[in-house]
Every structure is written in structure tokens, then in C-alpha cells.
Amino acid sequence: MAFSQGFTPHPKISYASAAPTGVASEAEYLEIGLREPVDPEQLRLALDAALSPGLDVLDAVVASGASLPDRIEASRWRIELPQVDPDVLAKAVAVFTAADEVLVERMTKQGRRTFDARAAVVNIDVSPASATPSGDPAVPCAILELVVRQVTPSVRPDDVLSGFRVVAGLEPPVAPKVIRLAQGTLTAQGAIVDPLDADRDGATIGGR
């Protein structure tokens, strides 16, 4: 592990667009500086062993070229809204998508900020009603997947949900469940490409 210089050296770790607290994620990325070259697979195993159950290190590559933040242009999220009728959600999404701008508010470290939650959203898909992956099948559950561009200030899934409330009055009766499915560079077709691909030379190092 490499450390910064100075009076209180810090380990060289930088996190790119970490998921908000309380949100699950299948795709977090971070960059670490090492003092000497290490086999990426050995590093992956060592980190995985030290981390809590449920925090799995899936892959490690030697970084070259563009920095990690430059390779993270967008995220794909899935949001489950228990007790929300999928048709109601579909209508809210339609209104939201049709708008040019949807202003929402959120408390940030700099205080309360108002910003547009619409422009960063590349795509929203509402799943058909039957596809309930978790919870009681008797209770309706609306599910959507959305692709959101990495912007400043960042637009998070809860901001998009705030947007639904602003434009369509959608108020989920229970806490939504959110998971980040992927992060990476955005293709013209709106697909997300794994940011580590560029350093893989086509060969998979970790067992992804």
C-alpha cells in the first residue's frame, strides 16, 4: 500500500462515485496505489479476505491510461417500489420523461441544493408487473431500471424518485429498495461498459 507524503500520511485510495448509504451495489470501483507491483489476483484475494462478508472483491486490474473517474460516465440502477402499482409508476415515468427539466431538492454537505434530476437520466425501463424478484408476491411491486449519467451535483436514484413526486405526485408507501447494477463508460446505444475492460486486454483476470 502506498501512502501520501506529509505529516499524516494517508493510504492512497480513491473511490469513484460511491453508492449512497443504504443503497446496495453490485458494481463499486476504487483505485489504490501500491508501493510495489503485486499480482492483481493475489491482491484481490488478500483484500477479499480482509473485508466483511457481503463485500466481495470481484476483480482487480493494473491501471493504465485514463483515470477511473474518467471511465465512469454512467450507472445502471434498479429500484423496487413495494406496494406501488406498476401502471401508476409507468404514468409517472412518462410524465418525468416528457419533461425538459425536473427540479428537485436535496441536503448536501454544502446545504440544501436545488438541481435538475431529468437531464442526467439517459433511460428508464419499467418492468412488467409479474417480475417481482423479492418480497411477498401477493403485494404489488413496481420495478424500474434506469441509466443515469455521472454529473455534478450527482443525480442519485432518490433524486429521480423525488422527481416522480414533483411531476406526478408519486409517493412510495414504504421505503424503496435500490441497487446499483453497473457503472462504466456509456456507449452511443445507452449500454454501460465495464471500466476495467480497457486494462484487461480482452483477458479476464478475476473470475467475473
Add this chain to the structure above:
Amino acid sequence: MSVPSTTSRPVAANSVWPRLEPLLPQVTKPIQYVGGELGAVVKEWDAATVRWALMYPDAYEVGLPNQGVQILYEVLNELPDTLAERTYAVWPDLEKLMRAHGVPQFTVDAHRPVRDFDLFGVSFATELGYTNLLSAIDLAGIPLLAADRTDADPVIVAGGHAAFNPEPIADFVDAAVLGDGEEAVLEITGIVREWKAEGCPGGRDELLLRLARTESVYVPRFYDVDYLPDGRIQRVVPNRADVPFRVHKRTTMDLDAWPYPKKPLVPLAETVHERYAVEIFRGCTRGCRFCQAGMITRPVRERSITTVGQMVQQGLEFSGFHEVGLLSLSSADHSEIGDMCSGLAEQYQGTNVSLSLPSTRVDAFNIELAQELSRNGRRTGLTFAPEGGSERIRKVINKMVSKDDLIRTVVTAYTNGWRQVKLYFMCGLPTETDADVLEIADMAHEVIRAGRAATGSKDIRCTVSIGGFVPKPHTPFQWAAMQRPEVIDHRLKLLKQAINADRSLGRAIGYRYHDGEPSLIEGLLSRGDRRVGAVIRRVWENGGRFDGWSEHFSYQRWVDAAAEVLPGFGVDLDWYTTRERDELEVLPWDHLDSGLDKDWLWQDWQDALGEYEQDDCRWTPCFDCGVCPAMDTEIQIGPTGRKLLPLTPVNGMKLSAGAQ
């Protein structure tokens, strides 16, 4: 928002996790309730015969680094048929949600309900955790009063320094253990194991009786307290045959045989200490008369330099911590501290590992050690603790430091490159006058004046930190009257004015102090008897939580509760705090044996009033405090003559990989 259940996380059969998880996004710092730290252990519930829930009754950020809990957690989990999990006090925001959603007090390891365990061990470093104990018991769904509990409830065992007078919580705990916990928890585990193997004969009562018969586990329900008409205690006597008149403290001898923690917990949330801490010795015989820790942990037992070296190496390799704390009550007094510091400094030179030593001894040797430890370029702070402002009061408290020593030592620190030192004092000591406290200002002024002269620089500072004195059981000051908070606060104000009376010098002096009010309540709890339990309960019912936190502590709530409850017993808050006791008064903890001879303590109290000092028995003959013969223990100190060898290259490589 919460996490979809599609993510996998092993969930124990009796886990409350599915009900807890949806609440976490609604509370501050939810990560403190998640568990899964490096060093944490989760065992199969059904594979264990004896199950302990261990609690430090404060928030995770304070409780996780606690050495005592970490050691017992590891010692217990090493037993194949025993499991131990940890629980901490939950903040009021989560408590409210847990009550609304019926989620009980849980362990952070496997999120099991505390009530499911056989034993619920709570470690009290301070009496201010008592209200949090009540919250935890109540949230766990366990009856608040020990008398109301059934075989379905765990046996609640108190430990830690405050357990040397557990009387204020006697109604709420089932048992208390005095002294070192390592062997005590193993013995208790053995008793529970055997009792369960026999089919739990006689239920809870029989189990508690078996614990009491060890003579080292105090079971309050087997003792009756009688009071005199004036409110004082008449006597405390067993109400059952076979129960000892006195309960004795435990002492773990040969610390080299107990090299814990081996696998320190690495916290997930930010905590007050993030370091690998190793106790280099236990006990202290310096004899500071205010210091309960020094009195109740005798005799001095050193861990050898080689064991310390090995523990540091393995602890760092396991945890990846960057900081090592060499802990004890007076670390510079270890017989091989010089070789230990230079050896460790050598081994870790050029790495990111920093070493720290709680430095309170006022002499040049302390600075030599600090210099060794700062080889990596990081200077840890230097703290000196003269404790009392005047020569006279230092004789009263038996802190043998002269003003000249202090000035010389601090000036040495300045000339060796330290720009800032901290000086620690107490206010409200027995026999103290305004003049004693005001001498602190003279001392601080002289320190700055001499420091400026020696370094030729104005860029030196000192901080005067002053805390309120609280008389504690099993110390020579157990008979002393406390000073009223108004008097303390007035003296602190006078001191501030005196420090700033010289503007030039005052600018270089920082001033930190604590108000007198929390100390008075700590005094009520530390020397209280069973009647104080009703005050604790009333405060808790009125919302008292986290009394060790100034933002949560309410003096008024305690004063009101005391005024409501205590007159019914013919006593009041002052009776417990500002009243001096006489020699023959039965003290609430007289039946609890710390090894100290009560006559010796009384004599030491008289010596304090007469301003006579008492030497340290490590370097002068035994002065008969009573501990060694009563407990069948002895002083265990070096030097061993061994040295720390440089780490081999292989270990060096491993170290750099581990020291992330």
C-alpha cells in the same frame, strides 16, 4: 431506501436482521450496527453449549476499541463449545425505531436477540453507563429487575472497574465479577456448561447459587442490607447458607500466558481509538490516592518485552493498524520500557507504523522514550500529569512531583523540539483551597517563561486540562467529602482569570476544563448503595441515556430524580456526595474484597490529611496494603534481560503487506 433481499448475506436462524435492516437507512451512522468487522467471529448457534452476549454500554465508536470486551470475546470464542457476540448501546434514533417495530436489543455479530443468550456480560469502565444498561435490558425484553427474571432470561453479569461497587445496579444485575476477567469468564462458562449438562437442576436460582459459591462472583440477591435510623448501613449479610460473607476480586497472574488480543477487531465505523493496543503491564503501586484503577488492580504484573514484541508483530499483521499503543496505568514504569521502545522503534523504522505511550510521568526519561517513539517523524503529544497545583496538595494525593521537576521536564521537551505539551490537573481534591488551584496558573506561566528562555522562541504552547475529582470506592479517598459544583466552577473561573492575568503568557496557554455538575453525579453513582438504584431507574424512565456524553447528560434530571426518590429513604444527594464518612461507617462495598486492607486505607487517608507521602513498593519495602497476602499474589516485574531482535526480512515483507 434499503437493500433488496437479492443480495446475499448469511443470516442466522434467530437473526433480527430482516427486521433491523429496513430501519437502518433512517438512522445516523447505520454502519455501526452492521457487524462483520475483521476479527469478528460468528459461530453456529446450535453447535454452542454456552452463549455469551458481551456489552460495552456506550456507542459503538466508544465501545468497540474497549480492551476488556475484545479480550473476553476472543478468550470465549476460542472455546469450541462456547460462542460470544457483542452488543453496544444504540443511539436514541434507533432505539425509538426498534421500539416502534418490535426489534429487540441485538448483537452486531449475527444480529441475535440478546435475550436468547445464556449470559449477558456488561463491562463498566464508568458509572455513567448505568442508564444505558437499563435501555439494553429493556430493549432486550428482559425484566428490568433481576428479581422478576425467569429461566428464559440470560444471567446478567457486570464487570469492569465500576463493578467493585455494583450496589447502585444491584437490583438490575444478577451477578458481578470483581477484577481481571480472563479466568473469571472461563470459570463462569464452566459452571453454566455443567449445570446445563445436568439438565439445569434448580433453575436460575441454583445456577446463581453455584456462581456465588465460587466466592469470586457476587450475587446481590443473596445479601441483605440493613440500615440504621440515620440512613447509614448497619450491615450487609448473606441470606443463604453457603454464600460467602465477602466476595474476592480475581487476579490474572503471568500476563505472558494471556497474550490477548491476538486478533484485534478492526472497526468499520470511525471509533475513538484506531490502533493495536497492548497492555504492557497491569496494576500500579505508585499509590496516587485518588486513583481507583491503581488501587484495585494491584499488584504490578508486567508482560515481558519479548511477549509484547510478538503481540505487536502479530497484532499488526492481522489487523493492518498503523498505530500501536503501549498501554498501562503508568507505561514509563515498565522495567524494560527503554529497550521496548527502542526495539520497537527500530523494527518499525521506515514503515507507516507509529508508536504511542500514554505519557504522564513527569521526568526527563519520559521525553527520551517519546523521542525514540517519534523516530518515524510523527511526534505524539506529550502529556504530564502533576494532578495538583501546589506542592501541598500533591503531598495529599501522593503525586510526588516537585514544581522544579515539572518545569525542567517540560523545558527539556521544548528544547527537544516539542512545541506543545499538555498538563493534566484535578479540581475538588480533599483539603483543596482556592490557592492550591491558583498555583496551577503560576506553574503554567513559569513553564512558558522558562520554555521561551530555553528555546529563544515564542512558538511554544501548553494546555492546562483540568477535571473534577470524584472519590471512588477502595481508595483512601473513599471517606472524603466532595466539593460542591458551585465551588468547583468558581475555582475553575478564578484559574482562568489567573492564567490570563498575564496577557503575553496567557496567550500561549490553552485551558480545558469540565464543569463540576457531571462529577457530582458520578460521585453519587460511584459511592452509592442499593437505594441509588431507584434514582438511576427514575432518570432512565425520564429519558436519561448516554450520560457520559455532555450533549445527552442532564444534571437537572439527576437532581430531580434524587429529590423525588431519596427522601423516602431519609437521605439525599448531598448525603452521598458532599458528606465525609467516618472510620466506623459500613461502606456499601465493604463486603467486596479488593485485597486492600481497610485499616491500611484508613491510615493512608490519615497520611493524606497529614500530607505524608507513600513510596512505591516496587522500589521500596512492602508497606502492607494487604493485597498480595490476601489474594495470594506477588509483584511480577522484570527485567528479563532479553532484547527485541530486528524483524527478519521475511517478516518485514509480510509486515509491509499487512500494514495497509
